[in-house]
Amino acid sequence: MPILSTDVVDLTQQLCTIDSVSGKEGEIVDVVAKGLEEQGWHVHRQKVYDDGKGRDNVYATRVPIGDHVPRLVFNSHFDTVPPLIPLKRTDDALFGRGVNEAKGQLAALIIAANRLVDERPDLAKDVALLFVVGEEIDHAGMIKANDLPGYGPEFLIVGEPTEMTYASIQKGALKVKVSVAGKAGHSGYPHAGVSAIHKLVEILDDIMKYEWPKDAHHGDTTFNIGSISGGQALNAWAEKAAAGVSFLLISLCNFLNIC
Ligand SMILES: [Zn+2]
Structure with a gap:
């Protein structure tokens, strides 16, 4: 046998x-x-x-x-x-x-x-x-x-499950960690420091509002801001902040604007 x-x-x-x-x-x-x-x-x-x-x-x-x-x-x-x-x-x-x-x-x-x-x-x-x-x-x-x-x-x-339909492409995955540095200080003194969290929020806002590439056949670039961390106290300018973002891409050159 x-x-x-x-x-x-x-x-x-x-x-x-x-x-x-x-x-x-x-x-x-x-x-x-x-x-x-x-x-x-x-x-x-x-x-x-x-x-x-x-x-x-x-x-x-x-x-x-x-x-x-x-x-x-x-x-x-x-x-x-x-x-x-x-x-x-x-x-x-x-x-x-x-x-x-x-x-x-x-x-x-x-x-x-x-x-x-x-x-x-x-x-x-x-x-x-x-x-x-x-x-x-x-x-x-x-x-x-x-x-x-x-x-x-x-x-x-x-060979992957695709609900019994033929799939011509699999989206690529890009995982990004956005790390921002600030300057610690008491938040009662605006000139004493720089908040890493405030800067990170601006970057994430850009990511949310950006027109990511779309493709009529292969669908849209999608993303998820899956984690956020940072800050040391409510009354302190955050010294560090970071976010994890995962993208599902239809084309890397398209994503990076280098096609
Ligand atoms: Zn599998």
Whole structure:
């Protein structure tokens, strides 16, 4: 019996029975890496965490890694959010942790990639699979994947839940920390200091009022001022203030006005 089932539902079921809550990806990484090797893939395990638990990215290609840069990469992630919800199979559905995100996608991508290289051997060298760890917590796996030898696809097909519709783009994320310095002093003496909070509020007001880029096809740039801190006392000019802002971008060059 092959390590990985060649039926998409059976393979989803097989992957869902392995607990791979973020932090515990070692076992599923082993199974998928060995299974892909058995199917003829060149498998490169890329170490991501130093915790000794085998939480590695898996990058699989049809030619030795680094010999060629595949143009098309199928990507998803091994880890799930907690807790493990045991799998249940009915006549026409699977229920349990990972079916929707992202074991179903892993199974579909593995089977699609195998079918593609079987039916179009001329394209085989341009097809790769990239499965990462830590996606649900710190994105360490996907960030690290940029260092892989022979990685730089023109096309990336990402397996993620999108409510059963095809999504042509994923917004980029930009996290910004705005830090402002003031000068401490008693607030009864306006000339004695400078409030970092007053300056920060002006900057945040600019962010709120600015016309951020919009795109007819890809939607709007959106943002969230998710945290604010600063100040030392009600009667003192704030010496320091900071805010955390996260943007969801439709285009970085557009955002930075350098297109
Ligand atoms: Zn996901």
